[in-house]
Amino acid sequence: MPRKEGQKRKLLVLLEILARETDEKHPLSVPQLVEKLQEHGIEAERKSVYGDLNTLNSLPGAPYEIVQLRGRGGGYYMTDVLFELAELKLLVDAVYASKFITARKSKTLIDKLGQFTSRYRQAELDRKVLVSGRIKSTDEKILYTVDALHTAITAGEQVQFKYCDWNLQKKMTPRHDGQLYQVSPWVLVWENGNYYLIAYTEGRLKHYRVDKMQNVHQVAGSKREGAAEYAAFDVNTYMQQMFGMFNGPLKKVTLLCENRFAGAMIDRFGTGPILLPCEDGEHFTMTAEIQVSPQFFGWVAGFGTGVVVAGPPEVRAEMKKTLDRLQELYR
Template structure:
């Protein structure tokens, strides 16, 4: 029995050695394996290593061999391939809602899925402009609690906060709690949002990083089957910066060359009517709001609101308010 237990330990150590010290560009010889096993207090013979490698292969491990002088073995099959790990590391590094400390921890964990040589390549800095890293790790626990509330069909209670000029968070409603029925979590504009039903107010959304003191209630969710997450897949699509407003069908007159940004924003299912000069008209459902007007302005006149007339007039009025406010600011 003791010999069998020792054999299990040896197999695990051998697999760990292959995972840590080998990849498709770095092979390990049997003598080197014996040295590393000995350093772990395990003595083995050359023949037993060949047998152990075959055993690992029979168990499903993809272990490749490079024959000839300077050859050896390497672990070819891994949970993640190197390009996949690089993509995950880049995403973690660039994500606004992941704190610097948690980013470092996650990247270290991801590095465990690579060889020590590949792990060095993963320790790279990704510079993402205008991404201010959050300093509050409570968002991870908030997301977990909200996922659990949705899965268990429970209401939640929380305090909702805003920033003050003193750079501190102050609770809305004078510190009074919100009680809502959570139906879905969305990731939009680099923030997590909870989509929830609030009694007498209907469907609302809340930024998860602004939620504090979250508690799960025993009461079941309200709102009805129409708020099933599958039916809310496109909840945020008409919105800009998650700004809630009445959704209207708008007509946008777009210059040539604007089709890429338009389809990036509205998707390929948007209605597009091309013209011979390359310009086109696009129809889309939009939450008409100040962020939407700001988005249109960002194209410097290459995208214009052609209809409906009430939206055109509202846009013109918004531009006039901006002009007047700018002139007033210059006079102070």
């Protein structure tokens, strides 16, 4: 008896049907699976489909399980393939929250993520409410910039690029008349929805915002520098010390805080700094290493009278100067 048409690809098509058309709320009976196969141009008998289901379930290392629901309205469905729905939602939220990914690329990526679950669950990944009011990049080249930087980091080579700023015409213009920067890239970090490159240059480690980098390319044959400095570098500490990714002199700063802001301090500085209760029972002090910048003073001011710079004296004095200047502006 000749083999029916499409038998060579029947298992693959059946696997795709189960992955995209079924979940625990939407099982398919064997007669329904036969119909679905016919829609794909594959003739199949019920008995052979039962055997195919057993074959698919017995494949070693398969990232799924085909489950049979018995009783009225029962049938077969496939459990999560590779990703659980909650994991996919987490990835979708990360894509939506990323300012450096354009709206068009966000939709493309989320559509691709949706292919890893059933079409019914894919509808749950439509979480567009999350992007309301969010600023998204309009430049998709950043994805290729990130890839070029990862490649250079893996190869251990230096990179060159132009570093840019926005002008009043809302265009990126290179700093220093288009001068090329050459640095040794070590790691990429993601902070506040932006990618930053940590690189060694001019005897120290510095950071660069990736979406402001243009024409990134490896410098062939240039060995990356700064291995000793990076070995002693703690990325998490570096990020905690900075506010708005603005550099400033590194100081040990003591803050006097109302007790209700304990959570805010832990969120910002982690559980490392010690929170020392004050005698009044309503305040505590904590000390952390901070790169002191105008953004840090703005962060403190955001707490009103609830957080005060207690020391050192020069940082406290600079905070007062900042507030005095602001007061002058609003007189």
